[in-house]
Amino acid sequence: MRAAIGLWRWRHNPLRRTTDLVEAWVAFVAAVLLCVLVPLTGWAAGSSADDSLQRAVRVQQEQRVPTTARVVRAVEPPASRSGTAEDAGDERLRRQVVARWTAPDGSPRTGTVTTARRTSAPGTAFALWTDRDGRPAPAPMQAGTARAHAAVAGLTAALLTGVLVEIVRRLAVRRLVLLRYARLDRAWAATGPDWGRTGTGS
Structure with a gap:
């Protein structure tokens, strides 16, 4: 929600920089991934682990x-x-x-x-x-134990996916901040020598 509000705030703001808009989009995409990709990954991993473990349970019970x-x-x-x-x-x-x-x-x-x-x-x-x-x-192995192991596998996969999304978001934001500082340094280098002088810009 905060990512969507931030993206909307920057749409027509006269102080908006390109990096501000990109950072808002990065936050929005990360929020969507956390809400959609993380649960899907956990469910897929848990379902796959449960199918495999339940087959192992049936084999063990037969043998x-x-x-x-x-x-x-x-x-x-x-x-x-x-x-x-x-x-x-x-x-x-x-x-x-x-x-x-x-x-x-x-x-x-x-x-x-x-x-x-x-x-x-x-x-x-x-x-x-x-x-x-x-x-x-x-x-x-009991079927309940297999389901518990599958649930742990699903939660672990979801957690790792969430951590990965957050790491990528932080790296992207760090890159944008460094780019923003570099642009500020170039702007200051261009205007700094004439700062405060009479007739500057005339």
């Missing part, structure tokens, strides 16, 4: 099978193991266990998996995801 595993025994970490504070915090919440489960083809499987620490007692049952061959696999 992974939920089953129930039972803990055989806990796996004690090596005594000499040294890790970061993040690793230590993860160990307090989760631990590795030897567990037994049934593969999709009905065959029994045994292997080392990571589970919540409260389910690490021998004989405890816990949910486990496997691939079609019966190997442990991460849980498939």
Whole structure:
């Protein structure tokens, strides 16, 4: 709105310079782009990311099978193991266990998996995801999680587009200001030596 008002103000102003009009047009175009291009870019990026992630969700749900595993025994970490504070915090919440489960083809499987620490007692049952061959696999991504990631991607694209538009506008305005100063310097250089003298301009 301010850009449109500024453009209208400069239309018939006798003090208007060419750079003033160009600067008003730059501000107007930037405002239009911020109102139109930024939302469109965010929507397009978010929609594209959502389509891709939803396809990944469907593939993961088709390729992974939920089953129930039972803990055989806990796996004690090596005594000499040294890790970061993040690793230590993860160990307090989760631990590795030897567990037994049934593969999709009905065959029994045994292997080392990571589970919540409260389910690490021998004989405890816990949910486990496997691939079609019966190997442990991460849980498939949920559709809601995919939509959240797509929304973040759309917002990020919109924000970056807005920042780019503002950077271009500022560079254009800076160029116009430098051009305006250069013209003032040339005008002063032409009239400055005779400034205040009697008969100047006669």
